[in-house]
Structures are given as C-alpha cells and as structure tokens.
Amino acid sequence: MATPTAILEAKIPDHVPPDLILPFDPWSDMRDRPHEALERVRPYGPIVYSPRHHIIGFAPNGSWMVTSAKTARALLLDTVNFSSRNTTGIPQALGESFKLAPIEADPPEHSKTRAVLNPLFSPSAMKALEGKIRERSIGLIDAILEKGECDFVRDFAKVLPSEIFLDMMGLPHSRLPEFLAWEEMIMGATDFAGRLKGLQSVADFLRSEIHARRERATDDVLSIVANSQIEGRPITEAEALGTSILLYIAGLDTVVNSLCWHFRHLAEHADDQAILRSNPAQINKAVEEFLRGYSIVTVTRVVTADVEFGGVTMRKDDVVAVPTALASRDPHEFEDAGTIEIDRGARRHLSFGFGPHICLGMHLARVEINVAIEEWLKRVPPFHIKEGAAIPCHGGAVLTIERLPLAWDKA
Numbered sequence: 001m002a003t004p005t006a007i008l009e010a011k012i013p014d015h016v017p018p019d020l021i022l023p024f025d026p027w028s029d030m031r032d033r034p035h036e037a038l039e040r041v042r043p044y045g046p047i048v049y050s051p052r053h054h055i056i057g058f059a060p061n062g063s064w065m066v067t068s069a070k071t072a073r074a075l076l077l078d079t080v081n082f083s084s085r086n087t088t089g090i091p092q093a094l095g096e097s098f099k100l101a102p103i104e105a106d107p108p109e110h111s112k113t114r115a116v117l118n119p120l121f122s123p124s125a126m127k128a129l130e131g132k133i134r135e136r137s138i139g140l141i142d143a144i145l146e147k148g149e150c151d152f153v154r155d156f157a158k159v160l161p162s163e164i165f166l167d168m169m170g171l172p173h174s175r176l177p178e179f180l181a182w183e184e185m186i187m188g189a190t191d192f193a194g195r196l197k198g199l200q201s202v203a204d205f206l207r208s209e210i211h212a213r214r215e216r217a218t219d220d221v222l223s224i225v226a227n228s229q230i231e232g233r234p235i236t237e238a239e240a241l242g243t244s245i246l247l248y249i250a251g252l253d254t255v256v257n258s259l260c261w262h263f264r265h266l267a268e269h270a271d272d273q274a275i276l277r278s279n280p281a282q283i284n285k286a287v288e289e290f291l292r293g294y295s296i297v298t299v300t301r302v303v304t305a306d307v308e309f310g311g312v313t314m315r316k317d318d319v320v321a322v323p324t325a326l327a328s329r330d331p332h333e334f335e336d337a338g339t340i341e342i343d344r345g346a347r348r349h350l351s352f353g354f355g356p357h358i359c360l361g362m363h364l365a366r367v368e369i370n371v372a373i374e375e376w377l378k379r380v381p382p383f384h385i386k387e388g389a390a391i392p393c394h395g396g397a398v399l400t401i402e403r404l405p406l407a408w409d410k411a
Helices: 005-009 034-038 069-077 090-094 109-121 123-127 130-145 152-157 160-169 173-188 192-215 221-226 237-251 254-268 270-278 280-293 362-379
Strands: 047-050 063-066 149-151 298-303 307-309 312-314 319-323 383-385 405-408
Touching: 063 069, 069 298, 069 319, 090 192, 109 123, 109 221, 109 237, 123 362, 130 152, 130 160, 130 362, 149 152, 152 160, 152 254, 160 173, 160 221, 160 237, 160 254, 160 362, 173 192, 173 237, 192 221, 192 237, 221 237, 254 270, 254 280, 254 362, 254 383, 270 280, 270 362, 280 362
Parallel strands: 063 319
Antiparallel strands: 047 063, 149 405, 298 319, 307 312, 383 405
16 A cells, blocks of 8 residues: 555654654545544553644644544643643645634633633623524525425535624625535635635735625624724734634634534434434434534644653654544443443534633534524434435544535435
8 A cells, every 4th residue: 555645755853753753644535434543543542642733734744633632632722831821733735824813822822812712702792692593594494395305505505604794794695606605615625726725815805805894894703803902002004814714714613513413313223313313302402412423623732841741752843633522432431432322412422622712602513503404304304314315424623524415205
C-alpha cells in the first residue's frame, strides 16, 4: 500500500516520540462512517501525533491529537498552556490579523466579546424562537411530503437552521444558495485555493454589511455586533468582522450537519424511530444521545510554552487537535460508547466543547434539533435510506454528510 502524501510531506518535530506518531492519516479514507474511522486512532493512546491536521493548509507538519474525554476536558480548561488564538486559520488565509472572537480569544479577552453575544443566544432567547422554528419545519416537510422521498441535506437540513440564522442576522433569504456555496467552499474544499475563495467572498460581504449597519442599525444580531461596546469603547471594524465571520460559519454549518447525522440514525434504526414516534416525550433524551454519539466538531489549540501534559512533552507552538467525536465516544466514560442508546440521555458529552469556549449556540441547536425530530415523526411516515443510495461524507473541522437520500411510503 502506498504511503499517504500527508505522511511523506510532514516533517514531524524531533521531540515527538516515534511510538506516538500515527502510521496513517486519520482524516483520510473515512468513507461513509467518519466516526467509526476515527476510532482507528484510539488504540494508539490518549494523546497521539497525527501527520496531518484536519484543516487544509494549517499545521503542515501535523499536530497532536487527543482521544480521551478526561484529557480533552483538562486541555480545554487550561487556557494558559493551550491557547485558542489563531486556531481557525481563517484570518491568516485572508492575510489579515483579526480574530474570530470569542472562539479565537483567550481569557480575559474572551469573556469581553462573549458578553456581547451571550444575551442574544441565551436559553430564553432561543426558546422564544421555537414557534418560528416549528412553523418553518412544518413548511419544509409539507413541501416534500407527497413526493415520498427527498435529499434530507438539500431539502431540509441546509434550509431550516440557515433560514433561522438569516432571520437572526438580518440577512436576505434570497441569497441563501450563494451563502451556502461559500460555506461549502470554506468547510468542504479539498484544496487551499477553494477554501480561500469562499473565505474572501464571506469577508467581503460581511465587511460591506457591517459598514451598512454602522450607518443605519436595524433590529438584528449583525447590527448589535457592528455597534457593540467592549469595555466602554466601540468595537473595531476588525473585531466586528471576526465575530461576524464566526457566526456565519457556525450558523450555516454545525446544526446542519448535526441534523444530518441524527436523521441518518433514525432512518437506519427503525426501532428507535418507532419508539420516539410512540413516545415523543423521550425525544429530548434521545437528542442528547445523538449529540454524544454523533459529535462532529474538532477544535484546535496552540501550545503557549513547553509543557508536560498527559505524560507527553509538548513544545511551544505545537498544535493540538481535539476531536469531540472521539471524546464523546470514550469507552472509559460511556458503556458501549459506540452504540447509540436513545434512553441514555447522558449530557456529559463534548458535542458542544467544554470549558470557557463551550458552544455559544448550543441552546439554539437543541431547540432546532428537538423541533425538527418532533415534526418529522409527527408528519412523515416511517422513513428509511433510499434503496441503493450512497451517503458521501468527509472529515475535517466538521464531520459532514454531503447527501442523505430518504424515502417513505406515500399516503
């Protein structure tokens, strides 16, 4: 078998012990089961070294990779030795110096930016959106119900959270196809040039919108960000741009893919689907198990100084990847961790991260996913994967399903 290009090109740092270096690229050859594919890493230990980082063009000589939930929590809590600064590669790719705050800001700066956003994404604020989310869900279901089939990604998952996001941000629904195309370039491109093209399009658009909101604010999240105060001073344009890009990427990607994994499970497990149909009150508990078993985000940290961590010597500027898909399936924390048990209801997963950077949008995600499952099971007959259909997936910063063909018996 040929040696993967990532292994041939990576110049593994001298301080990395040979027995901790993975002999394969964990982000390739994932086929249609990336969660299971990542499990190839676990036997090598709680901290290993990967010849490739999950973001194209980032950390060309590889990165540390954490497989243990306990180790992941300890690392994500340690903001002194493990920094979030410059961990997305987005400003660097654009040749700019702004941060995607708060995700790329360390304490105490992190809390200053997050304080602006917290009220906008509070549990009560997200609960207030439930009626609109339900109405949109019903409309999307009604549009496909009589067809007896759909591509769940295109016809539902990419539309519902995106439309809610556009409402919150005050952006035009008419441009959603264009926004999604840019998002796909950023998150799904297989080359740096493609990713850069998407990033530049988003940055140019949002910079223009920020200028417009500063001239004439409207009642939306983007206007609040553009005109916010940080410690008594006006937010700078660069700060507003970084935060807006972060909200854009999160709003058009993470819930989309969570929905896809959750509905794929229901389509492939008729028994679980039947249980939730007959007992809708259990959906909330099932969603927590889906979030655990199908965690999708991999976060990055940069080592700030030489440190011994988890029995491993890390050097300043080393990069560390923390796949939540591995942490949330840690067999030391969850019995039969690779099995989805919809009555488990364990909330101590890492689907939304951990520590000060825990996901700002987690309350919105839970509302959207719960409502989507409720309305599908209420309105759509038992559904399954369309016979003979392929389900293309890919890894990276987010484990993504590209197409999910579902089918059901017409009424």
